[in-house]
Amino acid sequence: MAEASPVQLPGIPDSVLLALQDEARLQGGVRLALVGGAVRDALLHHNHRDPWRELPDLDLVVEGSTEALAQGLRQRLGAERVPELRVHGSFGTVEMVLDGVLLDLAQARQERYLAPGDNPVVEPGSLRNDLARRDFTVNAMALVLGVGDAEPELLDLHGGQEDLEARQLNFLHVGSVQDDPTRVVRGARYAARLGFGLAPQALEQVQTTVGAWPWPWRQGDALDRVPPALGTRLRMELELLLGREPWRQALGYLQAWGALPLLDPSLQNDRLLLRRLRWAERLGVPLLSALVAASASSLALAQRLQLPLQQQRWIEERMGFQIWLAEQVLPCSWQDWSAARWTEALESRPWSAEVVALEVALMGPCWRPLLRWWGRWRHVQSPQTARDLIATGLKPGPQLGETLRQLRLQRLEAMR
Template identity: 80%
Template sequence: MVDRLPVQLPGIPQSVLLALQDQARLQGGVRLALVGGAVRDVLLHFNHSDPWRDLPDLDLVVEGNTEALAQGIRQRLGVERVPELRVHGSFGTVEMVLDGVLLDLAQSRQEHYPAPGENPVVDPGLLVDDLARRDFTVNAMALELGAGEAELLDLHGGQNDLAARQLNFLHAGSVKDDPTRVVRAARYAARLGFELAPQALEQVQATVGAWPWRWRPGDGLDGVPPALGTRLRMELELLFAREPWQQALCYLQVWGALPLLDASLQTDRFLFRRLRRAERLSVPLLCAFVAASEMPLLMAQRLQLPLQHQRWIAERMDFQAWLAEQVLPRPWQGWSAAHWTEELEARPWSAEVVALEVALMTPCWRPLLRWWGRWRHVKSPQTARDLIAKGFQPGPQLGEALRRSRLQCLESMR
């Protein structure tokens, strides 16, 4: 195992780390460490021959004054090398660009959870405190930036879990404190090819089974801590946008963790087929995932989905009711393309809502798919100008003639 690493690391410009080291040394009493996924991926690359994964930014923890460190770098190097510097929050979290690389600098801190699932209470702390508040042992290591080399700080057995290619929570209450860590575990497992450690899997299943939280799936906004709903949505957005999502969801289902979101998703044997179809139809995957749940609108509100997606889900519920009451009891299998088009376009269903219904596999999904893919795009072979040339006057009769001409064209289609 490598406990000391050269400052020049793959994917990380040497000039960036040297500038940070120099400034920490100049200010004195400042402890500076690279943390998070960069450290994990560096060790996977050096120790286990994994391919290097490009990093969108670098996360650093400062045991000292973060803003003073960042401002000192800018004063010494100038705005040409540090064109952007923004300070956020009471802890002086700094976002800066150095030599074209985005850096997130945060003051070291400690935290505790006042109640399961609530936001943590955060206070200043030491670097070791900051590492202890993280999600997994493989993400709780730090490369402390010393003179000429980076020294690895591993207090929680992260290297052993990297070697075993497994994810381990830091403590026995990790899932109880923050259930979003389970979704994050599925993301990392799918991306890195890791498994959940046996004791971590036991914690997930025992915690979900005991249900220690004051909210339950199906609760509206009043029942769920707003920040928890936001964090769950953000983790799911990352899962669908950045990870091999089928593998990640498979992990959640195998671990018995989908009841965190909705129990019906845990037992839905068509879930992956529905989502693959949604992907082909360009339906937002998180919207389709929520729409497939037992109480989709409540789940959409709880996760604070975009309002447009909430509207689609609400409209889809109305669309389902229309299908159940007025379409499925009738011999719809014999309806022509023109009949389907008339029925659908006489009502306020958007194309996105019909695509969502197709993705979720309604019994009549085939004609709905044909309407979505072909029939709705059919135009009258005669234009308004053609009909006016034949003697029609602009007005309702002209519109009705165009409609009939289009329907005649649709009658010949399948």
Template identity: 55%
Template sequence: MDLPGVPSSVLEALQGAARALGISRLALVGGVVRDQLLHQRYGRTWSGVPDLDWVVEGDAAALVEDLKRQVGSERITGVQEHGAFGTVAFQLDGLPLDLATARQENYPAPAQNPVVQAGTLEADLARRDFTVNAMAFDLVAGELIDLHHGLKDLESGELRFLHAGSVQDDPTRVIRAARYAARLGFHLAEESSKQIRCTIENWPWAWRQGDPAMAAPPALATRLRMELERLLEHEPWPQALNLLEKWQALPLLDPQLQNDPSRTQRLHWARRLGLPLMPTLLLGAADPVAVAQRLQIPGTQLQWLQQCGELRDWLVDTPPPLKAAPSIWSTAIEQQGWPPEVVALAVTLRPQQWKPLLRWWGRWRRIQAPQTARDLIAAGWQPGPAIGAELRRQRSAAQDCSR
């Protein structure tokens, strides 16, 4: 397999070490195989070499040690061993590589973390998410391994789950489907789309909406958040979220998010205001704080959502008149003690009072009194509360002049 940007000397060194140890299967796996085939056979743009993931039927750590003996420690750097199965990250001639012992897995319960044990290359490929990601190039044998007809799906531009229980076992695969479909321009196979709908309708997971947040299994909690973060931060998120809506998959987060007509507008506003997209997305949920707690989003963002709820209640109950002076709006907002991000989050919801909120966030809060306390003292003012009152008066006047 020709990999643009990967010197043949790297592949030859790996191949030589595997043969010296009598290892019969050393295979390149994952998205790099998919992307290389898309580039080589279908003319897709090659975006460069990411970390190269390899699976070995044997001891990964022993292979790296033998490789170091063969080629010298100057070519092998940054060796780090992780996990019970000796996953090893290292660099060969400066190129990042990840080497893992082949493994198989089973799920003790839907959406729980899988139980993993050593296995064959075939079993390792069978635990993956889509047929197009379950291909491998065996470096020892020099052949492509395609046990699940991934090449056929690459040609037709289809994403297809490997198993009938893929979504039940790991609902984060649904988010990955949206990520890959949006990035690659693929469509979801009909039986895979049906699997999503049927699984979510039947809800095979022990945890349900309304149950304690911390009782949610990992694939409906932290792992789901991690996939969403990748989608929102690194993928064409408008297309990906539209696909999740089309597949009726957003109830994985919250049923109300499935019908959220202001979602795209809200997220575009968040981009304009420099806000993270995750809390902005969750604002469309029936109980944003409960969903945020289940996903275990960062504590600061969780606090923003809590305070945004308070701000929304305040806008209903006791806000200044819509056309009140900037100083009145500024004083009212600042007395509540909300950070600017909370006000910006409220702006994305486009309440009736969104314009004064946006003006406070963008301009009014930055306006200061033209004089300082030191200036006033130099002009003859006596230190004390009167100075603070005068500075507030000056600031209010400056804000009101900024209309």
């Protein structure tokens, strides 16, 4: 339904919305609406006394040409008020800055999914169509900007205000997760950020859909058959979750909802998962690579998500590192090894500091001495430099290097 709305956007100059309304009128009454997080957060702030959350940008939907609207604004207001404008014609979107506020304008569209987890077929549509394609009811409301002196109206076609009142996330339709499983990860992000829970029917949809695993790709299949929503789009959502949100709470939600089989079933019952990632954060290990490495099929998952090649190499090298530990270290009395022996064992092989840090973060069987090597022992230097030794008469060459190595090991022998 549409209704008059007193919604205010703290920190957003009135001049921004007024300029947009005026331009919509000059363009012949183009329908223009503020959508997404700005509307949700404004209602939470205004009606439910939530603190205002700063917005990186404002999302607007246009029933018409975004480029014509944006170019009209710039021609009328000048480059001083509109210093940046980037048109993405093939996508029907525009990025622009108006009075210091970043705006994302998108042409109203509708979409349909030909296969579960695949990219949707997108076509121009109405504002109603555009709201119907969104993830949760609380994100499917619009503030329709009035033309001229008309007041903005709140358009809520899917019960978003009721779900805001209940502080819950509700999918728009029964096939939401099957169409795009990244919506589950997005739900965990919103739940952690807003303090919301999943509505009972939404939780049932997650568990039923994930449990049935309806997508055509299975573990072990060729990577070129991975649906985009189980590959690159899933990685992008995880990067946002781990980089911008309270990730401990968000991952806790994914485990509680039974949703981690989207990545790997082994992660679902890993009781140490959050502890492992806390260690990764402390050690400076990229959280997504640590999450992937904690899975039973880490390399396949890294490839499916298209992790950066360097992180894929770390995960692959860790597999070799684990074999070395199992065959060369664990059968020995490694608990009695000195700092010097650990250092010599690690540095005589091609293990990088990043791979050792990954093993420490995931709390492998030797993680304590490995942590000491990573944090202290590898930084220990010989008490004498090459210049010192040359001054005593030692000539440059292999003997000089060996002497420096032995002096360093002697210093390490005295450490714990």
